[in-house]
Amino acid sequence: MSKKDTIAFEDRIVGFPQLGNYGIAIAEIAKLFGKKVILPPPITKRTIELGTKHSPEGVCVPFKYNLGNYIELVEKGANCLIQAGAGCRYGYYGEVQKKILADLGYNVQFITLNRVFDILGVYKKIKSVNPRQNAWSFGKTMVLVISKLWAIDAIEDICRKNIGFEARIGHIEGLFRAFLAELTAASTLGAVMSVKRKYSRLIASVPITKPYRPLRVGVVGEVYILMEPFSNFYLEKTLGKMGVEIHRFVDVTSVIWDSLHWRSYIKRQVKKARPYLTYDLGAHGTSSVAISNHLMKQGFDGIIHIKPFGCLPEINAMPMLNRVSRDYHCPVVYFSFDSQTSENGVKTRLEAFYDMLVFKRKKKRKI
Amino acid sequence: MKKIKCFLGVDIGSISTKAVVIDKNRKIYASSYIWTEANPIQAVKRLLGNIEEQLKGKNIEIIASGTTGSARELIGTILNATIIKNEITAHAIGTLHYHSDVRTILEIGGQDSKIIILDDGVVVDYAMNTLCAAGTGAFLQAQARRLSIPVEEFGEYAIRSQSPVKMAGRCTVFAESDLVHKAQMGYPREDIVAGLCNSIVHNYLNNVGKGKNISSPVVFQGGVSKNIGVAKSFEKILGLPIHIDDIGHLMGAVGIAILAGESDTEKPFSFDIKDINFTTTGIECGGCANNCELICVLREGKFMDAWGNRCPNGIVRAKQRMKELSTKSK
Structure with a gap:
């Protein structure tokens, strides 16, 4: 680390890229990296414009979103940025973004947690930038962070499954916003748990008109696009509101949990994806196939596969998904997202997808 | 004599705009195929002119209309369409009628x-x-x-x-x-x-x-x-x-006409639409940093609808802005 790279702990203003609604949880861990933390401004068109302008053209779109976030964070005063990294090209994100930001003349400290999959690794990383960090408060923070992430995932899951059937439109969304606000304020494990309990009860008691067997659609694919609704044009919400129960199995909780024992996780996923796979596809490609296979066995009505344009692990998964789809007579639609995909195209395809599911159901009923 | 009840289907594609008029037995009474020339509103007006010409003398009344294609929402609003559906469904429905x-x-x-x-x-x-x-x-x-x-x-x-x-x-x-x-x-x-x-x-x-x-x-x-x-x-x-x-090139229009006929609602349709002045204005919402580009449709200067908003505030703001604009111009 060169001298210019390091900023004293007291002067650090930490920023991290936006990811769905997880910002409030990630902020807790970011506090360990510096004195002050600023939340990333919500992703807007400007974010992606900035990101695209300064990114290599062919890079996958999460990189562009992240970079746009960083630039906006720096504009707001951040001087210490955090990036993680894992399996695929994501592993190079940190280094390349650090270089780009330096070339742009931003004087920031860039901390990468590349391939840090265990709690101890995170602790070591924090210790290296903040030697005064003690293990006890680190542990306490981690418990809080993970419980918050888990609470968000649990509540989001209930919302996804019910949003298309609420009697009063906007009811669940309103509750969800209130939940996020209360969760932000929660500062102990107990508080998080009680907020989570309260809202799962509240959302469960929202009057809904769900048929006995609603249309069920599974969403699989690349992690960032799955979790950041802006980047997928609110695909889940749009489809859900047409009257579909949306199921998603990849969220931050699952990603963290699985990366703690990645090897055995992949082994299990390959097993689940049999007979379509015998080897790992890299990143979450394997789980896309495994989850689809699993869902189709359960008789789901359709699968939506989403990925950034040019995402190799997910492209690897597509031929297998085609096979799965043919064998189970269950449609799979593919969406590729980039910085310029028009919203209309996504909407048209989703509408057609919904129509198709409805027609198929009607036919089944006739038989 | 009783009028024959018919349905109008309009398919506004990026390059060409198509329309058909069918009755409940799917018999085609009129059809038209013209270039969109990147001006869907103008194209639809010309299209309706063609259709009206073809229907002259025939005792026909259009009781429902549908739109499909990439400009379906815009034209659907203008025509007060009974049904607005994507082109994939429309094509499938149309084709199934001819090739079951x-x-x-x-x-x-x-x-x-x-x-x-x-x-x-x-x-x-x-x-x-x-x-x-x-x-x-x-x-x-x-x-x-x-x-x-x-x-x-x-x-x-x-x-x-x-x-x-x-x-x-x-x-x-x-x-x-x-x-x-x-x-x-x-x-x-x-x-x-x-x-x-x-x-x-x-x-x-x-x-x-x-x-x-x-x-x-x-x-x-x-x-x-x-x-x-x-x-x-x-x-x-x-x-x-x-x-x-x-009629392969008209299939989307046929499909949406069939769908319009199958929907139970009837909405009166009149060819006067082609003489009404529709304008579209693009504005930037400005409600947040996202700055959604909103497209507002105005009928004789009166606000009809707006698209492009990513949150419910968009329409409200669009209405306000249009009101401000119209009072300013007066």
Whole structure:
């Protein structure tokens, strides 16, 4: 680390890229990296414009979103940025973004947690930038962070499954916003748990008109696009509101949990994806196939596969998904997202997808 | 005498705009096919003029209308349509009426191409081209201009060819440089045109049709289906007979007209719409940093609807802004 790279702990203003609604949880861990933390401004068109302008053209779109976030964070005063990294090209994100930001003349400290999959690794990383960090408060923070992430995932899951059937439109969304606000304020494990309990009860008691067997659609694919609704044009919400129960199995909780024992996780996923796979596809490609296979066995009505344009692990998964789809007579639609995909195209395809599911159901009923 | 109740279907594509009027027995009373010329409102007005002309003297009353195609929401609002549906469903419904046993619908239009797989009269799978317009009508049109052959005669050139040249079909830019190269090498134009038709088919099958189970009967639709060269290439490459209807280019409009007829609601429709002044204004919302670009439709200066907002505040703001604008101009 060169001298210019390091900023004293007291002067650090930490920023991290936006990811769905997880910002409030990630902020807790970011506090360990510096004195002050600023939340990333919500992703807007400007974010992606900035990101695209300064990114290599062919890079996958999460990189562009992240970079746009960083630039906006720096504009707001951040001087210490955090990036993680894992399996695929994501592993190079940190280094390349650090270089780009330096070339742009931003004087920031860039901390990468590349391939840090265990709690101890995170602790070591924090210790290296903040030697005064003690293990006890680190542990306490981690418990809080993970419980918050888990609470968000649990509540989001209930919302996804019910949003298309609420009697009063906007009811669940309103509750969800209130939940996020209360969760932000929660500062102990107990508080998080009680907020989570309260809202799962509240959302469960929202009057809904769900048929006995609603249309069920599974969403699989690349992690960032799955979790950041802006980047997928609110695909889940749009489809859900047409009257579909949306199921998603990849969220931050699952990603963290699985990366703690990645090897055995992949082994299990390959097993689940049999007979379509015998080897790992890299990143979450394997789980896309495994989850689809699993869902189709359960008789789901359709699968939506989403990925950034040019995402190799997910492209690897597509031929297998085609096979799965043919064998189970269950449609799979593919969406590729980039910085310029028009919203209309996504909407048209989703509408057609919904129509198709409805027609198929009607036919089944006739038989 | 009692008036015959009819349904109007309008399909506003990127390149062409189509309309049909059918009755409940799906008999076509009037149809029209014109270029959109990037002005859907004007195109629809001209289209309605055509239709009205054709319906003159016939004792017909239109009780429901539907819109499909990429400008379906805009035109649907203007026409006060009974139903607004995506083009994939519309094409499937239209085709099923003429070929109840169809299993594969290949559709190549101006800007997009799609494949629809049906099983026993139900759509079971579909795909649409994702990011690029290669392998669509726009590509053929661009190449036709370069060869200075009218795009309508393209097919005839192609079937005269004995040995089509190989052409890169992946990307319009690559194909174009291939085309220039082959032309400068001295290949006859017939072979080049036939090569282009083959490259469209390869591109389509590799992009849209990838992994799809294409089985007979196959129906080929969309503007490009009028190109006999492409149809012949499809037959050769797929090894399956291809059906092409005379009204293949109108199928989306027929489908949406059928859907409009099947919906139980009746909305009166009048041809006066073509004399009403519709304007669209693009504004930037400004409600947050996202700055959604909103498109507002105004009927005689009065706000009708707006699109493009990513949150519910958009419409409210659009209404306000339009009011401000109109009071200012007064």
